[in-house]
Amino acid sequence: MRLLTHNMLSSNIKGVANGFPLRIEVEKVVEKEVEINHDFLRNIFPKIDWKALSDASRIMGYHELPEEPPEPSVLEADIEFLRKFHHALLELHLEEGALLCPESGRKFPVNKGIPNMLLLEDEV
């Protein structure tokens, strides 16, 4: 599971007011190379919750992202920054672990890189 996916997911359990962002419990992180596409990164940047991405990348062991979101102009000019953004968003991969609901602590397991977001009968 990449951090792009993590940035999109929340715990939608009945009764939970704010299920985003999910806390990451790491068991196994793998780095997988993905071909960089600057246009894609620039398009996706406005839709990303920066704080969640930055915090999550730290938990995955990558400390290069700034805590504060950069100005959009940085994306146009700074290729090195795009590289770091790309690495955190698409190349860090949680192979085994879990995602935890920030309110209830309920675990959504991640196995073989695939998060299981299905709700149980009483959470619906």
Add this chain to the structure above:
Amino acid sequence: MWYLCVFYHRLLDYRKPEFESLADLFGAFGDKGSSDPHSQDKALQWRLPKGHHPDSPFHFVHLPSEDIARNIANRSLLVKGIYELWGEGNDYEELEEAVKSYPDDRKLPYLTPGCTFKITVDSFGKVLSLQEQNERIQGFSYIPFKGRVNLKNPDHNFWLMETDAHETNNGLPPVVQRRIFFGREVGVAGRKLIPMYQLKTRNYLGPTAMDAEIAFLMANQAQAAPGKLVYDPFVGTGSILVSAAHFGAMTMGADIDIRVVRDGRGPDCNVWSNFKQYGLPMPIGLLRADNNLPPWRPGLKEMFDAIICDPPYGVRAGGRKSGGRKLLKGIVGPYTVPDDKRADHIPSTAAYTLVECVHDLLDLAGRMLVMNGRLVFFYPVLREDGYVENHFPEHPCFKLVATSEQMLSSRYSRVLLTMVKTSSYTEEVSLAARIKHLEFKENHLKWLENGNLHSSVFSPADTESGDSKASKESKPKYRGKYV
């Protein structure tokens, strides 16, 4: 400029929509960056050759440039070739007249001594022997070819195409009339995609894996391209995402069945191995999720450039959604799984009718597609009397731009719908969707009983078969070619 476009004579309903989608992708309608989706009704101008029926493989189309024509032909699955027409006629005298009067400045650059050329003879509706083909090629001595012939890899390829009316089809008039065309090839199809990706040799298959050719058509309708993010909410074995990845898009998928998506049939036989088989980049995200209760964070929207999928129709594979069967029927109250069993519990699921499934899909697409993004999906329809009912799903955010029917049996077809997002997903739209969602939940049983496609498809034939046979004969169609 007008070009002659020759299609492969199959999947007739899919030809023009694919062509138009690719034309749009390659800039035929002007400024691609134009953010006004209502700017013009983007449609190409088409003309038929004299005497030809719309089902004919031969069509004239107006395109702004040769580059665009070549790009469309190279990427398309159903375009056999695009040609700059030098002349046409009902016989060779007329053709010669036409070619001679075609402007020199359009002909001479391709006849120079330095370049190589070849003339190919093709026919539709008749067979030409090798000797007949050679005679026709010799007949072009009036064209001042100065270059050398190269049959293997010429700079310029000229085509002579003869069409003729073959025996009538089902009592229907023939699709073409006698006509001869001569033109310079601008672009031809690369059909080697199909043998390369065919399901026969696919690593990991499921019962509803999408046929390779159709998957590419879907990816073309969705305008999959590098830099775009494509999503399939019913990913299964990933057959649709494979075609999108081939065209350079980044892909993401979800499925409610975790075994298909996470486990596959083993470590070398799963969704990932399908991409590895073709050297394609892996999907950037696969998850187990229920489209009826999606796991997206509130406020998340406009993430995907295209959503391409084949939802479960309930005929060969039924959809599932969260919330056990008995729970939704009101037989039991929601039960709590004991703590020690929670970790490995597999939640029970209930039947997901097509109506609700499509409602959820449209809601997902309305929210998660960027403006001008495309939703491409199959919708099953029952065929009554050889005619398809035109009641396709609608949604305030979308404009339906193409429908292409593929007959599956005499009883039912599936139609590939292409919708473009033209309005934003407002609070109002969101609220209406939530209300509808609750309505489905309250009336779960009622929806299950009505509109069950499965029984309509598999029920024994009606006893009044006499009537239906008669009406079938009264409305004949070129059935085979719609398959």
